[in-house]
Amino acid sequence: MASEPHAVSAADASAADDGILATARRQLERAAALVDVDEAILERLRHPSRVHRVTIPFERDDGDVEIVTGYRAQHDSVRGPYKGGMRYHPDVTEDECVGLSMWMTWKCAVMDIPFGGAKGGVVVDPKTLSDDETERLTRRLAQELRTVVGPNHDIPAPDMGTGGREMAWFMDAYSMQEGETTPGVVTGKPPAVGGSYGREEAPGRSVAIVVREALDYYDRPLEGATVAVQGFGSVGANAARLLEEWGADVVAVSDVTGGVYDPDGLDVASIPTHQEEPEAVSRGDGDPVSNAELLALDVDVLVPAAVGNVLTADNAGAVRADLIVEGANGPTTARADEILEERGVPVVPDILANAGGVTVSYFEWLQDINRRSWPIERVREELETEMLGAWNEVAREFASADGVSWREAAYVVALSRLAAAHDARGLWP
Numbered sequence: 001m002a003s004e005p006h007a008v009s010a011a012d013a014s015a016a017d018d019g020i021l022a023t024a025r026r027q028l029e030r031a032a033a034l035v036d037v038d039e040a041i042l043e044r045l046r047h048p049s050r051v052h053r054v055t056i057p058f059e060r061d062d063g064d065v066e067i068v069t070g071y072r073a074q075h076d077s078v079r080g081p082y083k084g085g086m087r088y089h090p091d092v093t094e095d096e097c098v099g100l101s102m103w104m105t106w107k108c109a110v111m112d113i114p115f116g117g118a119k120g121g122v123v124v125d126p127k128t129l130s131d132d133e134t135e136r137l138t139r140r141l142a143q144e145l146r147t148v149v150g151p152n153h154d155i156p157a158p159d160m161g162t163g164g165r166e167m168a169w170f171m172d173a174y175s176m177q178e179g180e181t182t183p184g185v186v187t188g189k190p191p192a193v194g195g196s197y198g199r200e201e202a203p204g205r206s207v208a209i210v211v212r213e214a215l216d217y218y219d220r221p222l223e224g225a226t227v228a229v230q231g232f233g234s235v236g237a238n239a240a241r242l243l244e245e246w247g248a249d250v251v252a253v254s255d256v257t258g259g260v261y262d263p264d265g266l267d268v269a270s271i272p273t274h275q276e277e278p279e280a281v282s283r284g285d286g287d288p289v290s291n292a293e294l295l296a297l298d299v300d301v302l303v304p305a306a307v308g309n310v311l312t313a314d315n316a317g318a319v320r321a322d323l324i325v326e327g328a329n330g331p332t333t334a335r336a337d338e339i340l341e342e343r344g345v346p347v348v349p350d351i352l353a354n355a356g357g358v359t360v361s362y363f364e365w366l367q368d369i370n371r372r373s374w375p376i377e378r379v380r381e382e383l384e385t386e387m388l389g390a391w392n393e394v395a396r397e398f399a400s401a402d403g404v405s406w407r408e409a410a411y412v413v414a415l416s417r418l419a420a421a422h423d424a425r426g427l428w429p
């Protein structure tokens, strides 16, 4: 099953920009100035509740034992169990996990899903591991995290470098140790073991829904709108394919090796996704285009859906799209956000646009607890309802005050819900 491409390490931001944790904190401060939240609650939200660091030994195929480090950052659980992905990437750091866990808290609150925020990762390059090594690593990771995860406590999911396969192994290892099959301990599993239909396409589907709604907000037709999509993994490819189906002209797509561009629109359905055929996008019909060029194309909508920190102080001035909808987590640095705002380019944030992933994770968790699977039609219908609900809340906030960005509007919705929950629960003891 496909892994979900998301933000990469802080090291990828240009010198003028910050890493993920600094960006996340800066975004929080900007939004905090717009809402009436108790300073003590804000101070709690600036820090994770806990960060777990584990050492994971696993056997390589040649019999050698390798030791890698893993993290699980648990940010806030006032609205429900901690929730968020586990990534395998060589650049994973503790700070990155903390920043990403904060974004999960806001994402679940914007969607009004009864979960808090978490994120974890293992410092390893999954491309260097055989299938057997990945399995042994994942099972040992589940064992090391066994006391800190659980269906009512902290529920991991796929992220960069992980997918349904890893979630199934994690669930199995946890269940064997607990002595009972516990599908609700992770989401993003294959449907054969309690995964939800439609979970894999969900982040891309929510991006497409948000593009559609955002164009409508600005009185622009979706039919014939030109769209450039960076990243052709599960988020980018699903978003591009749906947008094409709904009448948009997807004019450019790319993967890590580069991309293709046709001003009259590509035949997106014929281009293999990164999972179907890795790094095949640039062989598609159309003129070759680099990732840097794609970000500067003159299009109606730009969807950065590959990795984080791609829109920076260095290139935000070159963006010619009329609208940006974030598919990846954290594709826009705080400095790039300011430049785009000054230039009047609206940026619809990740915590709303790609939230379809965690929303269908929530549906999956409900299905696991109820031991009853939903047909794909129901998943799509309920996702549409949840996305429209969240979109309307954020759009109302955006329209209510001059000079508020889409990101700030989404943060205001999230922070208000989090503050109300902290306030109602009070401080213990």
Ligand code: GLU
Binding pocket: 004, 006, 083, 084, 085, 086, 155, 156, 157, 158, 159, 160, 187, 188, 329, 354, 355, 357, 358, 359, 361
């Ligand atoms: N990794 C995904 C995200 O960043 C999904 C998290 C989840 O489903 O828990 O939103």
